[in-house]
Amino acid sequence: MRTDSLRLLLVPALALLLPTLAGAAFPRAEPVPGGVAIVDLGPATGKAPVVHYGKRRVLVRRRNGRFEAVVGIPLSARPGTARLAISADGRPGGREFRIAPKEYATQHITLKNRRMVNPSAKDLERIRREKKIILGALATWRDTPNVQTRFDLPVDGRLGSPFGLRRFFNGQPRKPHSGLDIAAPQGAPIRAPADGVVVTTGHYFFNGNTVFVDHGQGLVTMYCHLHDIAVKPGQTVQRGDLLGHVGMTGRVTGPHLHWGVSLNNVRVDPKLFLDLAVKTARH
Numbered sequence: 001m002r003t004d005s006l007r008l009l010l011v012p013a014l015a016l017l018l019p020t021l022a023g024a025a026f027p028r029a030e031p032v033p034g035g036v037a038i039v040d041l042g043p044a045t046g047k048a049p050v051v052h053y054g055k056r057r058v059l060v061r062r063r064n065g066r067f068e069a070v071v072g073i074p075l076s077a078r079p080g081t082a083r084l085a086i087s088a089d090g091r092p093g094g095r096e097f098r099i100a101p102k103e104y105a106t107q108h109i110t111l112k113n114r115r116m117v118n119p120s121a122k123d124l125e126r127i128r129r130e131k132k133i134i135l136g137a138l139a140t141w142r143d144t145p146n147v148q149t150r151f152d153l154p155v156d157g158r159l160g161s162p163f164g165l166r167r168f169f170n171g172q173p174r175k176p177h178s179g180l181d182i183a184a185p186q187g188a189p190i191r192a193p194a195d196g197v198v199v200t201t202g203h204y205f206f207n208g209n210t211v212f213v214d215h216g217q218g219l220v221t222m223y224c225h226l227h228d229i230a231v232k233p234g235q236t237v238q239r240g241d242l243l244g245h246v247g248m249t250g251r252v253t254g255p256h257l258h259w260g261v262s263l264n265n266v267r268v269d270p271k272l273f274l275d276l277a278v279k280t281a282r283h
């Protein structure tokens with residue numbers, strides 16, 4: 001694997017960690033493409049408002065006596081003013097927030113298995129079928145009043161390829177990296193970072209063995225390239241429960257976990273949901 005401009009990013013996990021203020025809310029607000037905006041909605045009285053960002057419904061929580069919208073911002077979003085549509089007690093309204101610009105690094109990867117770069121016609125047919133399943137899982141919405149938005153790191157390992165990288169496989173441009181890679185030995189346990197319900201599991205062309213966990217209100221996590229899967233669709237899991245083990249199935253260059261976080265059906269940076277100060281203390 002060639003890393004080119006990513007070389008400086010693949011450093012020990014400690015160098016990637018940022019201090020976290022005691023009592024800070026998660027996810028950490030970072031209103032950039034691929035980040036999260038926290039938008040105040042007013043005093044938390046009565047029923048929680050229904051909020052949409054574009055056509056996607058948004059997670060709403062009570063915090064410190066107020067309602068907050070926790071908004072996932074797509075990597076494709078343009079910097080500038082964005083607007084939420086809000087319905088409270090049947091009355092329409094809205095809130096605006098600003099999206100700041102952000103540049104992501106570039107990564108070049110060399111794969112020996114050329115089918116993983118240029119799939120055959122039969123492969124493409126399979127990929128199209130699987131894409132519908134994957135997108136359906138990531139779009140899951142389950143009404144639940146209490147959503148855990150602080151995650152534990154799902155596997156103990158070194159933080160590798162970060163979220164948002166502009167990727168080239170064998171010199172060919174591909175979509176930006178939509179998750180966080182965690183390098184760990186094959187067979188290392190992968191555990192639920194918070195309470196949730198398993199949406200589905202499967203073996204996919206690019207992702208290999210994969211698990212999707214619904215944490216409520218459009219917050220869904222994805223675990224790819226597993227060696228084996230230890231849960232079943234519909235199963236309720238609690239923080240720390242075993243989901244499977246690290247493997248190297250699908251499009252990989254070595255054993256690792258690709259961990260993705262989807263918020264209002266938008267892929268966002270998983271590190272915003274982590275208390276990185278805790279990981280610093282452990283290493």
